[in-house]
Amino acid sequence: MTEVMTSTTAPASDGHTVDVAALGELLLGNWADVRRQARALAGNPELHKVEGLSHTEHRLRAFKQLGILVQQDGVHRAFPSRLGGNDDHGGNVAGFEELVLADPSVQIKAGVQWGLFGSAVMHLGSAEHQDKWLPGIMSLEIPGCFAMTEIGHGSDVASIATTATYDSSTGEFVINTPFRAAWKEYIGNAAVDGLAAVVFAQLITRGVNHGVHAFYVQLRDPATKEFFPGIDGLDDSIKGGLNGIDNGRLCFNNVRIPRSNLLNRYGDVTADGVYSSPIASPGRRFFTMLGTLVQGRVSLNGAAVAASKVALKIAIQYATERRQFNAASDTEEVVLMDYQRHQRRLLPLLATTYAATFAHEQLLVKFDGVFSGAHDSDEDRQDLETLAAALKSMTTWHALDTLQECREACGGAGFMVENRFTSLRADLDVYATFEGDNTVLLQLVAKRLLADYSKEFRNLDFGVLARFVVGQAADLTLNRTGLRQVAQFVADSGSPQKSAKALKDEDTQHELLVGRVQTMVADVAGALKEAAKLPKDKAAEIFNDNQNELIEAARAHAELLQWEAFTEALHRVEDAGTKKVLTRLRDLFGLGLIEKHLDWYLMNGRVSMQRARTLGPYINRLLAKLRPHALDLVDAFGYGPEHLRATIATGIERERQDEARDYFRIQRASSDGPVDEKVLIQRAKASAKK
Amino acid sequence: MTEVMTSTTAPASDGHTVDVAALGELLLGNWADVRRQARALAGNPELHKVEGLSHTEHRLRAFKQLGILVQQDGVHRAFPSRLGGNDDHGGNVAGFEELVLADPSVQIKAGVQWGLFGSAVMHLGSAEHQDKWLPGIMSLEIPGCFAMTEIGHGSDVASIATTATYDSSTGEFVINTPFRAAWKEYIGNAAVDGLAAVVFAQLITRGVNHGVHAFYVQLRDPATKEFFPGIDGLDDSIKGGLNGIDNGRLCFNNVRIPRSNLLNRYGDVTADGVYSSPIASPGRRFFTMLGTLVQGRVSLNGAAVAASKVALKIAIQYATERRQFNAASDTEEVVLMDYQRHQRRLLPLLATTYAATFAHEQLLVKFDGVFSGAHDSDEDRQDLETLAAALKSMTTWHALDTLQECREACGGAGFMVENRFTSLRADLDVYATFEGDNTVLLQLVAKRLLADYSKEFRNLDFGVLARFVVGQAADLTLNRTGLRQVAQFVADSGSPQKSAKALKDEDTQHELLVGRVQTMVADVAGALKEAAKLPKDKAAEIFNDNQNELIEAARAHAELLQWEAFTEALHRVEDAGTKKVLTRLRDLFGLGLIEKHLDWYLMNGRVSMQRARTLGPYINRLLAKLRPHALDLVDAFGYGPEHLRATIATGIERERQDEARDYFRIQRASSDGPVDEKVLIQRAKASAKK
Known part of the structure; x- marks a missing residue:
């Protein structure tokens, strides 16, 4: 047995620290x-999730917790200085993300109040509105x-x-819900707490629909908490998670609001109904408004990374203490983290979490x-x-995968709500589909990749992309920062010889990852090329036939961005031991991506059969080398x-295991402990042979 | 647009029914x-899960529901006829599985009471005990x-x-918990309801430990519900799911029970302490007892399949009604199920569910x-x-994947607890680790594969397998039914030429799947060969270095078994249309497995690069062909x-969508509906050109 296999506290066997x-x-x-401030706040027990509350109790608690956030000055960083904020947008999101540690419901309810409702007034309204x-x-x-x-x-x-x-x-807007499918749905604060709302609606004046605009509407009488006339609602009741938030439906039956309640930064209407906007193109106007x-x-990306970190710290801590099955000796059981499979389950998730952290930054x-x-x-x-669309998709799915793998890796203990995984997973589940469904977001990324690849795709307007990003690409100039010269692909596509270099080489990893994105985009572009010339219905058919590939290309791009961010961060590390270990972790991430898509690399001749067969064993060796540092890597969170x-x-768990081992050690040393029947049989066989 | 793309009610365009x-x-x-009887029972509202109950309320309800199951005669099929049962083991499990439709907590609590506690008395005890x-x-x-x-x-x-x-x-057994790690944990009925328990403990008599045996122990006074002296417990409180069950811990402080409370079918002790057993080998005795x-x-396998079916029926029903984004026209939005990506998300899960259903049977x-x-x-x-170990692992993971994909495929609606996915997923989460952790079960399967491959592995006793399956293989004769002649592998391994046959050919699929299992087992066996001759610690190291491959070989075997079961069932279908559609579904399953492991097939020269590149597009065409039958395939559940x-x-959803479409149809037909600003701009541009 190597030292790694038997010890969890001994210094790393490879000499690196x-x-x-x-x-x-x-x-x-x-x-x-x-x-650090936000973590101190999130450590406050008053803000913590209490498990087992009914959804009505949880909602009450979450509302009170929002009050604590206000008192503790935890949620105003983004707002204007003149109103008591800090005009600090990056800091605001950074602080907000950490709230997930207290209770995702608190985080998301705060997000509804200040990140969405408040932000809409701030970004879409005038100074007077603010x-x-x-x-x-x-x-x-x-x-x-x-x-x-x-x-x-x-x-x-x-x-x-x-x-x-x-x-x-009358100088009023009439807000109306024309049919059931137009009820506002899943709206946070709608079921109970909301006194007002920013309502998005098609602005119609003088017989023309100017597209989606935002309106400030009072919902409930502050005194009675009853809806004002013309407004109706339904409670979404219990959800798969985030039950501290009172989501609900809202319906408007010709509700009249003053003209001045139009949040008019990007579109206004005069008293006599003349529409004007600083942005002439309706498509671009829509994109600009949503862009705010x-x-x-961005925040969900950070919160998902934080939840992944918490899960990995818990699961890896446990895996370095928990013992199960005796492999190498009759008396000593093996620490879970020493099993190859356990390393295979947790360490690649850790590597991805590091990549996601740096990409998020x-x-x-x-x-x-x-x-x-x-x-x-x-x-x-x-x-x-x-970038936000690409990364949010990757990290929200990653968090769910990580929470689930950690939960299973801890067995029955992982299922107990006191160990966090199941509760966090239930709450984070919806992160994959709210603030933009991940599958739709990846198509948004793909559209950008295509537009960067060739200008003929810049006006792409069929398929899911048509309405979702309409106008976004219309006014763009060619832009390469997102994709790093995809357009140059044809000239320098990777050759098999190059990929035959050792896969662990940083440049080789980069080349393989970049080459895959470039080729996938070029392949889809080739398939879609004729679509632009065809009638809309035929074009849609061709688009649909390539939808899956398109999404996979976007995913490949997002993975590349994470790898690049990890590598960039690596280059900033000065301590030699840390750099060595982090390089291995980055290699695990990069090679893990190549292993995940190995079929593609083989099919496209980028990796030879021979080289491919060395990848799995190489990754296994990397895992064993990272094993001694696993606890350090999660402690750094x-x-x-x-x-x-x-x-x-x-x-x-370590206490319990030590207690058990002491018990058996004493029993073995004593002469009156019971003898195992199997030992007796072996002895009998041995003496029969004599 | 083809008919398939625009219609959900039209007959299938391929003419098959x-x-x-x-x-x-x-x-x-x-x-x-x-x-059918069990489904009628599971349809009873009194047995249904009520969402939002506290765990204490849910426990009370579940306990009452068990009483209803008794009254309705739903849970006694396996018990002896002389005691009012039916001696019907298969029927008992079949009926039990369907209870998951009512509430997984009811199912599992019933499983604890009759499937575990009752079964242990029945199978491990004497007629007198029964x-x-x-x-x-x-x-x-x-x-x-x-x-x-x-x-x-x-x-x-x-x-x-x-x-x-x-x-x-005194003629008594003394049951004792020697340290904290030996507390019984996660025990259903332990926190509140349990009056008695079958306790597994190391039987020690006359200084010899005869291994694990089962003992009947009274826990609580039926009158007061208080623990008897010497017994202690803790409530596991809230879990990630299954909160209708009162799991808890139990501890025994030298609790004395009569000698006759040993469930003595496989091991007995005379009044003066002499141990005897009908099974001489302690290892085999242990395996036999656990085997009961x-x-x-088996039941978890069936329940997981049932939950997958429910999820797919809900998600596919919704996907044929829900419209989102307009691709092919300006006015008609596309039904979700017509998107290639949506088909890619749901139909392979449907194919796997069919395979799992037939394999379960x-x-x-x-x-x-x-x-x-x-x-x-x-x-x-x-x-x-x-078979049980292999299939239970596959289907419990499959159910979680399916529930999650269905939940995400339904967007925000999928997250509402009223749509079942999140609730079922929370409850089924633990199925992956209880009644045998899936990762451990797959290693049990792998051991069997190795033992079948070569007799030198029949006494394999290192690694995780050592204690888990000790004794199981020791007395085995070579047995090929599980693995279908793995031992013959070397003679007739698949050649690249053969695999170049059309992948959709049934024999080709089979050959590829079988070949992969055989080669993986042979590869691992080759790597482990020398381990048998080495000292225990070195052997454990080699075993650990191959643990991941070993588990993957077991998974490949399980997938093969599912494919074979699907194919066998297919051969029993007589109706031509059904057979055609089911054949495509089986092909989707088979080719999906080959696609999933395509890197392996390429690395090992079983599929050529050229052939590999045709696989993805071929699967996409299969999906489009299956699309018109998707609803029929879930309705058949x-x-x-x-x-x-x-x-x-x-x-x-269809009602709402129809209502919305009617609204817009009427508006388009009318002359006073608002004109889109974009249309005005286009008109202006057009007239400027003139």
């Missing part, structure tokens, strides 16, 4: 101080809703059917650049949208017991 | 009548526990540390053969164990609204 504190700082990133409503929104005096999604249209926001028709005779809401996706920097105004060109905004709150991560 | 009723009968299988305790167990007068698992040992039952030491001076409990795995027949005594040779029992109980499966 991770500087856990320095690595922790690297992971905290640009907004380290904000994160002055009028933001103080009450910030203080929670006006709990509110973000009423965009309808039963009939989730991801396809452009198709929502609620109307806001201007009546110049990208922070939802890049996204946050990009977001802050755009929203602070430091870097907010059209190109920056496009990049931000694409920097969570305290107030964040983990999992019985099995408290060291209790 | 599925005979839904006949297919339904095929799916109901050998115990069709029992299943006469004494079974009537009370059957009537629920004695709610009881199956106290096997300990905190420190889940899957490794042979290592449990609870002792039952015989004291000949295989029905837990074979398992159930095997189980019934062994337990009825009709076919209960050692070989039959070994086959049953292997035969569930009524009383089983589905999902709002989105009631046709409400």
Whole structure:
């Protein structure tokens, strides 16, 4: 047995040491101080999820918790300084993300109130709107809703059917829900708490529909909490998770609001009903308005990464203490983390979590650049949208996979709600489909890849992409930052010889990952080429025949972005031991991606059969080398017991195992312990042979 | 647009028709009548899960529901006729499985009471034990526990540390929990309801430990519900699901029970402490005792398949009604099921569910053969164990994947608890790790594959397998039914030429799937060959280095078994249309497996690069051909609204969509509907050009 196989506390057998504190700082990133403050806040027991509450009790608690966030000054960073905020967009999201550690319901309910409802007033309204409503929104005096999604249209926001028709005779907009599918649905704060809402509706004036705009609508009488006349609602009741949030439906029966309640930054109507907008193109106007809401996706990305970290810390801590089955000796059982399969289950998820952390930090920097105004060109905004869509899809799915694998890796203990996995997983489940369904978001990314690949795809307007991103690409100039010269693909596609270099080489990994994205995009582009010339229905058929490939190309691109972010961060590490270990973790991530898509690499001649067969064994060796550092790598996440709150991560399993081993050690040493029947049989056989 | 793309009600465009009723009968299988009765029972609202109950309320309800099952005669089929049962083992499990439709908590609590606690008394006890305790167990007068698992040992039952030491001076066994890790844990009925328990403990008499045996122990005073002296417990409280069951811990502090409370079918102790057993080998004795409990795995397999069916029926129903995005026209939105990606998400899961259904039926027949005594040779029992382990792993994971994919495919609606997915998924989560952790079970299968491959592995006793299946293989003769001549592999391994045949050919699929299992087993066997000659610690290292491959070989074997079962069932279908459609579904399953493992087939030269590249497009064409039959294929499951109980499966989405389309149709036809700003811009551009 090697040292690795039998010990969990001995120093790493490879002589490398991770500087856990320095690595922790690297992971905290640009907004380290904000994160530390937010983690202190999230450690407050008053903010923690209490399991087993009914959904009505949980809602009451979550509402009170929002009040605590206000008192503790935890949620106003993004708002204007003149109203008591900090104009700090990146810091705001960084702090917000950490709230998932307390209770995802608190996080998402805060997101509804300040990130969606408040943000819509701030970004879509005028200074007067901000002055009028933001103080009450910030203080929670006006709990509110973000009423965009309808039963009939989730991801396809452009198709929502609620109307806001201007009546110049009274100077009012008439908000109306024309049929059942147009009820606003899954709206947070709608079932109970919401006094007002930002309602998205088709703005109609003088017989023309100017597309989706946002309106401020009072929902309930603050005194009675009853709906105002013309407004109706339904309670969504119990959900798969996030039950601290009172989601519900809203319906408007010709509800009249003043003209001044149109959040008019990107479109306004005069008293006599003349529409005007600073953005001439309706498509681009729609995209610009929705673009202000990208922070939802950015924050979910960060929250999903945080939940993955918590899960891995708990599961890996347990796996270094828990013993099961004796392989190498009759008396000593093996620590779970020493099993190859257990390493195969958890360490690639850890590598992906690191990649996702570094990629998220890049996204946050990009977001802050755009929203602070430091870097907010059209190109920056496009990049931000694409990056957020790509990464949010990857990390929200990754969090679910990680929570589930960790839960199973801890066996029955993983199923107990006290160990966090099942509760976090239930809450995070919906992250995969809200703030943009992941499958739809990946198609948004794919559209961008195609547009970058060739200008003929820049006006792509068939398929799912048609309405979702209509107008987005229309005004674009060719932009390569998102895709890194996909257009140059044909000239320098990877040759099999190159890929025959050792796969662990950083440049080889990069070349393989980039080459796959380029080729996949080129292949789909080739298949779609004729579609642009065909009638709409035929074009849609061709598009549909390639939908799966298109989505896979987008996924490949997102994986590449994560790999690049990990590698970039790696180059900033100075401590030699940490760098060595992190390089192995990055290799595990990169080679894991290549292994996952090995069929593609083989089919396309990028990796030889011989080389492919070496990949699995090489990854297994990497796992064994990373094993001694597994605990350091999760300790660097920097969570305290107030964040983990999992019985099995408290060291209790080690205590129990030690107690059991002591018992058997004493029994073996004593002369009156029972003898095993099998031993007697062996002895009998042995003496019979003599 | 083809008809398939635009219509959901039109007859299938390929001219084939599925005979839904006949297919339904095929799916109901050998115990069709029992299943119909059990489904009628499961349709009873009194047995349904009520969402949002606290765990204490849910427990009370579940306990009452067990009483209803007794009254309705739903749970006694396996018990002896002389005590009011039917001696019907297959029918018992078939009926039990369907209870998952009512509430998984009811199913599993019933499983604890009659399938584990009652079964243990029946199978491990004498006729006197049966006469004494079974009537009370059957009537629920004695709610009881199956106290096997300990905190420190889940899957490794042979290592449990609870002792039952015989004291000949009083004629009693002393049951004792020596340390905290030996507390019985996750025990259903332990927290509240259990009056008695079958406790598994190391039987020690005259200084010799004869291994794990089962003892009947009274836990609580029926009058006061208080623990008897010496017994202690803890409530596991809230879990990730199955909260209708009162799981808990049990601890025994030198609790004395009469000698006659040893369930003595496979091992007995005389009044003066002499141990005897009809099975000389302790290892084999252990395996035989545990073997009587295989029905837990068999039932979970069936329940997981049932849950997958419910999920697919709901999601596919919704996908044929729900419209989102307009691809082919400006006015008509596309039905979700017409999107290639949606087909890619749901139809392969449907194909796997069919394969799992047919494979489960074979398992159930095997189980019934062994337990009825009709076919209960050692070989039959070994086959049953292997088959149950292989299939239970596959289907419990499959159910989780299916429930999650269906939930996401239904977007926000999928997250609402009223649509079943999240609730079923939470409850079924633990199926992957209880009644044998899937990862451990696959290693059990792998051991069998190795033993069949070569006799030198028949005494394999290192690694995880050592204690888990100790004794199982020791007395085996070579047995080929499980593996279909793996040993002959070297002679006739598949050549690349053969695999170049059209992949859709049934024999080709079979050859590829069989070849993969054979080669993987042979490869692992080659790597492990020298291990047998090495010291235990070195052998364990080699074993560990191949653990992942070993598990993957077992999975490949399980997939092959499912494919063979599907194909066997296909050959029994007479109706031409049904046969055609089912053949495509089987092809989708088979080719899906080959696609999933395409890297392996390429690396090992079984599929050429050229052939591999045709696979994805071929599968996409299969999906499009299956699309028109998707609804028929889920309707054949035969569930009524009383089983589905999902709002989105009631046709409400179609109503809403029709209402919306009517609204827009009328608006387009009218002259005073609003004009789209985009249309005005286009018109302006057009007239400017003139």
